[in-house]
Amino acid sequence: MSDAAAVEHGLPGAYEAPLFGAYSKKVGMWLFLASDSLTFGALLFAFSYNRIYTTPWPTPFHVASITNATIMTACLLSSSLTMVMAVFAAQRNDRAWMRNWLVATMAFGTAFIVLHGMEWSKLIDEGLTIPWFLKLGAGASTGELADVSKNTPQFSATFFGLTAMHMLHVTIGVIYLGVMAFRKWFLPVLAVIWIAGALLIPASNVFHYPVHALGIALVVATIILVLKPKVYDAQDVEICGLYWHFVDLVWMFIFPLVYLMSTKIS
Amino acid sequence: MSDAATHDDSKGQYFWVWGALLVLTAVEVVLGYKQVFEPVRMIEVLLILSIIKSALIIGYFMHLKFEKAIMRWMLVISVTACFVIMYCFFFPDADRVKPPPHGVGIQG
Numbered sequence: 001m002s003d004a005a006a007v008e009h010g011l012p013g014a015y016e017a018p019l020f021g022a023y024s025k026k027v028g029m030w031l032f033l034a035s036d037s038l039t040f041g042a043l044l045f046a047f048s049y050n051r052i053y054t055t056p057w058p059t060p061f062h063v064a065s066i067t068n069a070t071i072m073t074a075c076l077l078s079s080s081l082t083m084v085m086a087v088f089a090a091q092r093n094d095r096a097w098m099r100n101w102l103v104a105t106m107a108f109g110t111a112f113i114v115l116h117g118m119e120w121s122k123l124i125d126e127g128l129t130i131p132w133f134l135k136l137g138a139g140a141s142t143g144e145l146a147d148v149s150k151n152t153p154q155f156s157a158t159f160f161g162l163t164a165m166h167m168l169h170v171t172i173g174v175i176y177l178g179v180m181a182f183r184k185w186f187l188p189v190l191a192v193i194w195i196a197g198a199l200l201i202p203a204s205n206v207f208h209y210p211v212h213a214l215g216i217a218l219v220v221a222t223i224i225l226v227l228k229p230k231v232y233d234a235q236d237v238e239i240c241g242l243y244w245h246f247v248d249l250v251w252m253f254i255f256p257l258v259y260l261m262s263t264k265i266s
Numbered sequence: 267m268s269d270a271a272t273h274d275d276s277k278g279q280y281f282w283v284w285g286a287l288l289v290l291t292a293v294e295v296v297l298g299y300k301q302v303f304e305p306v307r308m309i310e311v312l313l314i315l316s317i318i319k320s321a322l323i324i325g326y327f328m329h330l331k332f333e334k335a336i337m338r339w340m341l342v343i344s345v346t347a348c349f350v351i352m353y354c355f356f357f358p359d360a361d362r363v364k365p366p367p368h369g370v371g372i373q374g
Contacts, residue, residue, distance in 0.1 A: 052306060
């Protein structure tokens with residue numbers, strides 16, 4: 001029974017009307033997002049602090065990187081629009097179109113991850129590293145950006161820390177969307193992607209170990225789907241959308257502060 | 267969307283918001299690539315544009331604009347207060363410490 005109906009009829013034991021005028025799952029997601037925004041806020045403050053404090057600040061992003069990052073931004077913005085359409089479809093109980101829009105959102109999110117991975121690989125090939133990458137054998141110390149890693153380590157540390165945290169959130173978001181769209185049928189897909197990634201990504205690549213995050217996500221998703229199997233309704237899709245829009249929102253700060261503030265004029 | 271769903275849920279407004287976000291992104295790219303301002307001023311300008319974009323995303327895509335006032339204000343005030351506290355910790359120190367030439371003294 002809905003909150004409003006329970007209160008209206010004064011049923012014994014009925015719980016009181018929600019203070020915020022929203023169902024509890026939505027309030028819970030908003031509170032999580034508020035706390036998560038502080039995580040990204042701290043990372044963005046750290047980056048901006050170093051940006052102001054450090055002179056000269058490296059400018060490794062020339063026109064190809066800025067173009068790539070702009071396309072990534074367009075992907076995320078478009079994914080937010082398709083997510084809104086998925087919520088609308090869920091509200092009119094049109095499950096086919098809900099799934100279609102969720103798949104479109106996943107496609108944009110996956111495109112973002114792939115483009116971001118390519119950007120990372122390019123920068124690492126050019127010598128932009130952190131010590132952990134060097135232990136993996138990645139990150140040539142002779143590239144164009146080797147001096148940046150040596151003389152301004154705070155740039156590579158804050159850049160990789162901030163963008164890795166965001167990339168992790170996008171990855172979790174795509175998996176979340178997949179579970180919403182396909183439920184238990186998404187699990188074998190996720191397992192195949194994880195195993196393929198683990199086998200095909202060479203040990204010297206920085207994504208060799210992080211790809212196992214997909215394995216952790218597979219375990220978590222399996223536990224959730226086994227313990228509480230259900231057909232996700234419009235409220236569930238809306239909550240998923242809140243998370244996805246938040247991922248988009250965070251990038252709206254990372255893109256200008258990290259990329260546009262470190263543009264190289266050629 | 268809001269439980270009450272008393273607002274106009276026309277899809278057109280979401281396309282307008284999406285278009286506005288793309289235009290604002292294009293403005294940011296031009297400003298950043300042309301390096302129109304000095305770095306500190308540039309951070310301020312880009313932050314203002316980012317805050318406008320985030321307000322559009324939160325208000326329309328995340329639908330906070332259509333939630334109850336108590337929900338809106340609780341979230342906005344609490345998160346803003348936390349960011350103000352972070353700012354108070356970080357940036358007075360950034361002003362106090364003069365940047366050394368060529369990053370000397372801060373290299374690992």
